[in-house]
Amino acid sequence: MKLSMWIFADWLKKYEPKLFINEGSLGIETVRLFSSEIEADDNCMYIGRTNDLFIHANNDIICTHKNDIIILATNDINEIMNQVLNAFEFYQRWNVRTLEAISSDMRPTAFLSIANEVIKEPIYLMDSNQYAIALSDGYGLGEVNDLWDDMILTGTSDYNFLSKLNAEYPIHRTRRGLYYFNAPFSDNHSYNYNMFLADNWIGLCSLVERRETIPQVTLDLFQIFCENIKLWFVSHSQEQRSMMIDSLLRESLMSEGTASENFIRQYRLRFHETDLINHIICLKADEDKSFLSGHLCRELNLLFTNLIAIIYRDYICILITAPKNSTINIFDELKPIIKRASFYGGISSSFTELDHISSAFNEAAFAADRCENVPGKLVSFNSLVLEWSIDSLKQSTSIDPVHPDVRMLIDYDSKHNTEFAPTLEAYLKKERSQSRTAAALSLHRNTLTYRLSRIRDLISCDLDDDDTRLHLILSFKFIS
DSSP, X not given: OOBOXXXXXXHTGGGXXXXXXXXXXXXXXXXXXXXXXXXXXXXXXXXXEHHHHSTTOOSOEEEEETTEEEEESOOXXXXXXXXXXXXXXXXXXXXXXXXHHHHTTOOHHHHHXXXXXXXXXXXXXXETTSBEEEEOTTOXXXXXXXXXXXXXXXXXXXXXXXXXXXXXXXXXXXXXXXXXXXXXTOSOOEEEEEEEETTEEEEEEEEEOOSSOOOHHHHHHHHHHHHHHHHHHHHHHHHHHHHHHHHHHHHHHHHSSSOXXXXXXXXXXXXXXXXXXXXXXXXXXXXXXXXXXXXXXXXXXXXXXXXXXXXXXXEEEEEEEEOTTOHHHHXXXXXXXXXXXXXXXXXXXXXXXXXXXXXXXXXXXXXXXXXXXXXXXXXXXXXXXXXXXHHHHHTOSSOOOSOHHHHHHHHHHHHHTOOHHHHHHHHHHTTTOHHHHHHHHTOOHHHHHHHHHHHHHHOOSOTTOHHHHHHHHHHHHHHO
């Protein structure tokens, strides 16, 4: 752990320190008595008397680090040395407690409680979805600023504020180290420290400026805390982000209606762009391969930034989002991965409104259930719309979509051991071609002619009417 001259100046404030601090960097790891016979170490603070360094100076105690100087109104060098050692011990214990809390997987609010023992200002942690993970205790509504109140009430800030922030200041999530953030359209000024996994922004720790300027000692202590807490962000942020968006997606699929506001917010924050086209893909596999579902979900989420894959019901459910005219490319990229894992499935029709996500899942599941078990194969719901419509009508209890003449022929066949209903179906499917119908049914031409004559005697409808023929053909599908 490294401290700064500002931290020691605050610790020794009862000695009325005079400060000549130009750098004030966090680089002090140890302390020694000043001696002109030893070479200065950049990691060490030296304690001596002013007359050790300046001619005609008095015996006041001086602390130096690089080009920074603190002069104290005392000549008791032993007392100052003990005070400095006490400072090292105090902050070292504080630092160790923070690291132990992180390594023991305590809740983030516990980290903030430890931080606020020495940093007497409100702090919050925010994840990569721009949701508040934790806020300092002891600061209620109206005590900090509007952003703080929003986070207490909803866990995040107003979406319009976040959209403007991300649009006008995208660089705020790329800055390294501690920086002051003061967007002109907001009163929510703060000192921020961004967290990264490689070059990916995974969250931030923020020290909120209230009514007075935050002193440098507090900023140095805050930076020490941030450099510790980033270890927790690296190990937890991806998991938390994934769990949150997975849970919200599952909740929206289960709602069979309006998508939750939280899911819509997370969707917008994650994918950023507007006017995106969405699809749902449902994947299946044979029972002996289905144990790979979790592995495949993880692989897809790692490989693609424009999708969310979860296990829902008996499927791998994938929400794909992409700009117009680019979804075909994504499907092509997915197929070899799906094929390698021996999965296959169905693709929903496209949608832009997230309120349609539940119905899109039903479409994709319908297509997956009817997809041939060929690894890597994906069937579009759009190719199955007629079958979907027929299936929906079958499940309706309010109407009977079957033409009455079809029901009559089926009953007649049952009672008289004839085959007039399948003969009529084949005749209509073969576009009323007697030769093709006879071949399909393996009948002699005269036998078919007799059957068609008997069918016309039995039914009341007109086979020369286009709509009637369509209704009859669909009726056989309804009862199949």
